[in-house]
Amino acid sequence: MHIPDGFLSNGINAATFAISVGACTYGVRRVNRNFGEKEVPLMGVTAAFIFAAQMINFPIAGGTSGHFLGAVFSSVLMGPWASLLIMTIVLIVQCLGFADGGLTALGSNIFNMGIIGGLGGYGIFFILYHLSGKSRKGFFFALAVSSWLSIVAGASAAAIELAVSGTSPLKVALPAMAGIHALIGIGEAIITTTAVSLILKTRPDLVISFAKKGALHEKTA
Amino acid sequence: MKRRLDGLIWIGLGVSLLLALFLSPFASSSPDGLEKVAETRGFLEKGEGWKFWKYAPFAEYAIPWIKNEKVSTALSGLIGTLAIFFIAMGIGKLIKRSTAQKALFLMILSFSLSSPAFALRPLTTDDAYTVERGAFQLEAGVDTTRQDNHDREYNPGLTLTYGLLEQLDLGIGSGYLFFDPKEGKRENGLGDTELKLKYRPIDEKDWIPSLAISGMLKIPTASKSKGLGSGQTDFGINAIATKKIAERWIVHLNLGYTFIGENGVNNEMNYSLGGQFILTDKWALVGEVVRINNLNGRHGDDPLSGLIGTYYSIKENLILDAGVEIGMNKAAPDFRITAGFTWLFKP
Numbered sequence: 001m002h003i004p005d006g007f008l009s010n011g012i013n014a015a016t017f018a019i020s021v022g023a024c025t026y027g028v029r030r031v032n033r034n035f036g037e038k039e040v041p042l043m044g045v046t047a048a049f050i051f052a053a054q055m056i057n058f059p060i061a062g063g064t065s066g067h068f069l070g071a072v073f074s075s076v077l078m079g080p081w082a083s084l085l086i087m088t089i090v091l092i093v094q095c096l097g098f099a100d101g102g103l104t105a106l107g108s109n110i111f112n113m114g115i116i117g118g119l120g121g122y123g124i125f126f127i128l129y130h131l132s133g134k135s136r137k138g139f140f141f142a143l144a145v146s147s148w149l150s151i152v153a154g155a156s157a158a159a160i161e162l163a164v165s166g167t168s169p170l171k172v173a174l175p176a177m178a179g180i181h182a183l184i185g186i187g188e189a190i191i192t193t194t195a196v197s198l199i200l201k202t203r204p205d206l207v208i209s210f211a212k213k214g215a216l217h218e219k220t221a
Numbered sequence: 222m223k224r225r226l227d228g229l230i231w232i233g234l235g236v237s238l239l240l241a242l243f244l245s246p247f248a249s250s251s252p253d254g255l256e257k258v259a260e261t262r263g264f265l266e267k268g269e270g271w272k273f274w275k276y277a278p279f280a281e282y283a284i285p286w287i288k289n290e291k292v293s294t295a296l297s298g299l300i301g302t303l304a305i306f307f308i309a310m311g312i313g314k315l316i317k318r319s320t321a322q323k324a325l326f327l328m329i330l331s332f333s334l335s336s337p338a339f340a341l342r343p344l345t346t347d348d349a350y351t352v353e354r355g356a357f358q359l360e361a362g363v364d365t366t367r368q369d370n371h372d373r374e375y376n377p378g379l380t381l382t383y384g385l386l387e388q389l390d391l392g393i394g395s396g397y398l399f400f401d402p403k404e405g406k407r408e409n410g411l412g413d414t415e416l417k418l419k420y421r422p423i424d425e426k427d428w429i430p431s432l433a434i435s436g437m438l439k440i441p442t443a444s445k446s447k448g449l450g451s452g453q454t455d456f457g458i459n460a461i462a463t464k465k466i467a468e469r470w471i472v473h474l475n476l477g478y479t480f481i482g483e484n485g486v487n488n489e490m491n492y493s494l495g496g497q498f499i500l501t502d503k504w505a506l507v508g509e510v511v512r513i514n515n516l517n518g519r520h521g522d523d524p525l526s527g528l529i530g531t532y533y534s535i536k537e538n539l540i541l542d543a544g545v546e547i548g549m550n551k552a553a554p555d556f557r558i559t560a561g562f563t564w565l566f567k568p
Contacts, residue, residue: 001253002255006267031316041310043310045229048234048302052302055294056240056245064254066254093308095277099277
């Protein structure tokens, strides 16, 4: 759902750019407080994985393809603010290095995928996980639902931006975008839960949103 | 229990590289969700012919000079994955560090001189040439200056210039300033940062010189309270002419105007004439005369100075240089000694 140049109005681009810059600035300050030695290479490897995985488009129905986003994946691993920064780095490199996503739409892409998908998706995950009583099952349930929702919500945000920009009316764009991305979101949920469960099996201490639970928390100090 | 992290990092990076290398070439090439909607709902053409950023080296996940599509995708993915790994780690490191270390890191990253940077070292006169498209030019140098009142300044700096287009380059430069006044407290800190965009619309042909125009933005990164900078943003434009006038002679003429942001300080005009005398294919002598007019009507306040220097190219893309600038009136520094190098590279 990388929006190219030309789809969005200047007003939308400017507004989402301002919000994204603000959120990233706050994100840097938040991450600065609890970043240690181990988080630095983890941030590198998480971003590298997300970039590589985003290249792999899988086919879905009707001659359409989708790819992994990784916003909920990274926020569950490293926290929502680090995730926002990781998504932002990936989006900037994709835009400047690979012409994937427009330069004028960069703010909107960060907003849709990093803020709505990442921060919003993590919020849903957090609520569901806590409602489920922090069980292992609840963790994976919350993970699957929130990663699916991160795609649908991000795509819906894109649809709203397209509508406000006058590119496509909301009643056309919203169902179309949400519909297709409801399918792509299933792929997101499968990849996210699989990848997180693999990491949990080998290094549960690295999944900060899971490791916080007392019994499973391995003290690294 | 502190478990080592290295193993997991290497495994994670390895998996990512393998994904990029072996799976990405076989990814579905069908339009993605947004493209499909744009196509069926008839707004795909809105994005066509509207590329704002045309300089992506690996546009559409391909390396332009590799014809085999699969190899091209795989290698561009490999490069991107590695690049992201290092960029994200670098940014992570920057975030983790304390403010003082951050400043130090930024300084190492983008040093320069607070005196007019971006020149053909050791000259402060600019040349009309721009850095080749896609190439970088790194200029590094150390200046030692003694002002007329015997205040001393030591100033290591770095400038990085990138060739955006064949005739357009963009540079960023900053430096670190050690200020050692004759009376009063010693200070040191980050100098101001300069951004410069240079455009050369006309190339030298027959009697016409190469002509370029540059815009400079001085961002006040130097501390005002320490007296290292004005704390205000300045903006300058500079017209540059470069002409080869004989077999061994190249001359550069600059005419510039700077809007000074600081209250109560006049804007400045500057004019300078610089020359290069080519001795051998590796070695040259350079000289210049620089005049700054601060437009207050008193010419005694206008610094006038001359510089003589030399450069020697030890490799095709690496040039060492040194120069001495002598002040010719009281407004100019007594002297300034500068030494440094220019390194051209293309990633």
